[in-house]
């Protein structure tokens with residue numbers, strides 16, 4: 069690994085219940101000790117979590133920690149997005165994760181901004197350089213992309229529109245990330261691209277997420293996880309080994325840092341962190 073400082077960040081979703089809020093506070097306290105650059109908080113498509121995303125980032129900020137709210141453009145009007153941006157700006161947030169978002173199936177889109185590249189352009193038009201903007205990247209190709217090349221061209225549009233950095237969809241195949249980095253390099257894309265890391269908490273849940281977002285779980289891993297059935301301890305033990313090895317390969321191979329999808333839990337991330345000796 070080079071001597072350059074790596075950047076780490078942790079993602080939460082806004083909790084819905086009193087228990088969820090308490091659980092997230094505990095997780096945040098534990099993860100804050102690892103001194104990440106920021107905690108990001110997801111945003112439901114169409115603004116469905118708007119208030120809870122704001123409450124969650126405000127609570128993180130009140131603890132003296134850096135927070136980056138996500139924002140999505142699907143099913144929102146320009147005016148609604150403008151309001152959300154102003155709200156974050158007025159609260160002093162300087163960092164945002166800009167996404168298109170996904171609609172719950174069956175819902176019609178009323179989006180004025182159709183793609184994340186248009187959202188990034190809009191954020192720059194409305195707020196200039198106020199926000200540091202992160203966007204999503206897909207080393208294993210976004211499931212709706214018509215081709216790998218078209219998806220890469222879209223990623224470049226987001227960068228050209230003003231993204232400062234990117235976080236990838238999760239993956240378990242480090243080569244997909246390294247290949248993607250080579251392709252970005254050949255397109256003249258130089259922004260940092262942080263691998264998104266999904267610890268393995270539960271096989272059925274992971275299989276469901278992965279089917280939706282196009283992340284590939286290697287066949288050998290699926291079969292081994294299936295063998296464990298309801299034996300959650302063994303699923304997690306194998307998951308920790310596999311994900312720690314993946315992170316190690318990524319960092320050794322030059323990844324500029326890591327972004328962890330924590331699912332509001334601190335345990336797996338803390339163990340991976342210790343094993344990596346970060």
Ligand code: FAD
Nearest residue numbers: 110111138167168169170183184204210212213222235237
């Ligand atoms: P885009 O970059 O707009 O791409 C979407 C699709 O459209 C791609 O297939 C792309 O190739 C294609 N495309 C883009 N431009 C064009 C064009 N001009 N013509 C034709 N096709 C085009 N979702 C949420 O709802 N809330 C969140 O908080 C959230 N956080 C996320 C965080 C990270 C780090 C990641 C990786 C994903 C997150 N998502 C979130 C999921 C994300 O919204 C979905 O993956 C969504 O399907 C695509 O979002 P995007 O910003 O990558 O979209």
